[in-house]
Amino acid sequence: MAALDYPPPLRRLIAQLKTLPGLGPRSAERMMLWLMHDAGRIEPLVDALADVTTRVHACDDCGFFIENGQECALCRNPKRQQRILCVVEQPSDVLRLERSGAFHGLYHVLGGKLSPLDNVTPEDLRIEPLLARVKSLHAEEVILAVGSDVEGEATAGYLNELLRAEGLSVTRLAQGLPAGGALDHVDELTLYQALQGRRKL
Numbered sequence: 001m002a003a004l005d006y007p008p009p010l011r012r013l014i015a016q017l018k019t020l021p022g023l024g025p026r027s028a029e030r031m032m033l034w035l036m037h038d039a040g041r042i043e044p045l046v047d048a049l050a051d052v053t054t055r056v057h058a059c060d061d062c063g064f065f066i067e068n069g070q071e072c073a074l075c076r077n078p079k080r081q082q083r084i085l086c087v088v089e090q091p092s093d094v095l096r097l098e099r100s101g102a103f104h105g106l107y108h109v110l111g112g113k114l115s116p117l118d119n120v121t122p123e124d125l126r127i128e129p130l131l132a133r134v135k136s137l138h139a140e141e142v143i144l145a146v147g148s149d150v151e152g153e154a155t156a157g158y159l160n161e162l163l164r165a166e167g168l169s170v171t172r173l174a175q176g177l178p179a180g181g182a183l184d185h186v187d188e189l190t191l192y193q194a195l196q197g198r199r200k201l
Contacts, residue, residue: 006032010032010036013032013035014028014029014032015028017031017032054068055067055068056068058091058109059072059074059075061075061129061133062074062075062094062106062107062108062109063091063107063108063109063110063111063126064091064094064107064109065091074094074106074107075106079104080104080105080106081104081105081106082105082106082137083105083137083138083139083140083141084105084106084139084140084141084142084143085105085106085107085108085130085133085134085137085139085141085142085143086103086105086106086107086108086142086143086145087107087108087110087130087142087143087144087145087146087159088107088108088109088110088145088146089109089110089111089112089113089146089147089152089155090109090111090112091109093109093145094107094109097145103143105143106137108126108129108130108133109126110125110126110127110130110146110155111124111125111126112124112125113125113146113147113151113152113154113155114151114154114155114158115151115154120151122158125155127159127162130159131162131163131166134163134166134168135166139168140168140169141168141169141170141171142159142163142168142169142170142171143171143172143173144156144159144160144170144171144172144173145173146159148175148193156172174197175190175193175194175197176190176191176193176194176195176197
């Protein structure tokens with residue numbers, strides 16, 4: 001006798017949910033069960049996904065999300081510093097930096113980071129548009145705001161070489177101790193980066 005399983009449509013839903021980042025088989029199954037518990041939850045989700053598919057795309061210049069037919073609020077804002085560019089990995093990084101209120105220039109979303117193990121090469125990222133953009137903007141400084149993991153460091157090193165060859169000033173976000181943190185809760189790499197990035201008071 002065949003083992004009992006969910007009907008094929010539910011198995012397909014679980015398979016699709018498993019493709020989302022951070023969701024394994026059990027989490028995908030729990031999410032499917034939550035959706036099925038109240039059928040009224042499914043239609044609004046379907047509508048929202050369809051709405052995103054038809055009405056939202058990435059800005060051709062910076063890579064942040066905009067609604068079709070709308071100008072990019074970041075790229076077209078005359079109050080922003082037009083000759084300083086901050087390079088980030090993902091659109092969500094733009095929001096984090098904006099919420100800090102510390103940066104007033106333009107952004108460039110790479111769409112990821114170099115990762116040979118995952119077959120992510122320079123051709124998979126928005127590097128060519130970055131090089132074209134720094135030339136058209138006559139950029140004075142490019143800030144690399146990519147992660148400090150191995151892939152982020154590789155990406156920063158690669159971009160640094162390309163951008164310095166264009167005669168640009170390239171900087172990197174400071175790394176080190178979190179605000180309000182104590183030394184006994186910090187790993188050795190973070191302490192090393194904090195010491196290397198120290199500044200005069």
